[in-house]
Amino acid sequence: EKSGTRALEPLWGRNTFELAKEIINAGFEYSIIAVNKEKLSKEWLGYTFSSLGDLELFLEANPEIDPVGEFGEFHTVVLKCPLFEGRFNLEPLEVEESERYWWLKFRLVRR
Template sequence: MRVAGLWSAGKDSCFACYKAISMGHDLSVLFNFTDHEGKNSLSHGLTASLILKQAQLTGMPIVQKAMPKSSEAYREEFKALICTWKKKTGIGGIVFGDIYLKEHKDWIDAVCREVEVEPIMPLWNRDTKELILEIIDSGFKAMVVAVKADLLGKEWLGRIMDRKFIEELKPGIDPCGEKGEFHTLVVDGPLFRESLKILDTQTLFRESFGKHWFLDIKKYA
């Protein structure tokens, strides 16, 4: 089936797209959503230009769309984008990287039903410890770019997720960060033609959407 992938630039969306391709789907385009100004991604707060560079290194086409603030307007814009690409390329499904948050799946199922496409969710209901080890063992390199300040310190920023990283997480923190404990940027892996090189960063403390330490990536190649 020809499909589009919802792309946050993080490990879960990236690995879901990888698994969808392994399942035989034709991944024809990536969708990435930014704030209403088109500056930063909605999911991880990364700059839109950084995500474009990341996608370029995978060789996959990407469509970035600035999204409205209200949840209802977001839903309608999301559906309109899918309908446009259904007509343009004949996509029949959308790949999502969600793992176990039921409210997310309920929203996905409802929206996909309304626009008559199939939700492709290769990671759904996976054990998160087993899943993150599979992501690591498959060769994906995911860099931590944001952490909840009440759970993890700023020293976790910039780390590449590996088995040592997983072992050092506090009890109660999901190994995939599915509850928002941390967010990642994939810099290399099987989908990449070249690795994304992070050359200069700055550590920031942000209080929007809760208190987070954030890795502001200033220069990359």
């Protein structure tokens, strides 16, 4: 407000399950690279969402988790989208732990 600007938040208040479906149906693929230790186990690191089936499997196993990690449950990296020329593969390197998160160190490899 002091700067004379205002934030535009086009996704705020949207149904996040519908948003996740739209993202996948638009051709995006993305992988989990960080999980909140209080919400998800580190076994979900590297999990890739590339189909609605992947989304449904994740939510069946984790019904209390927001489909797009809206509350900091997880963070992702995009591997494929309509703006990219091709796709990236996620090559896991190691897992690191911080106070609140498990982090996947990785390398992106163009496919």
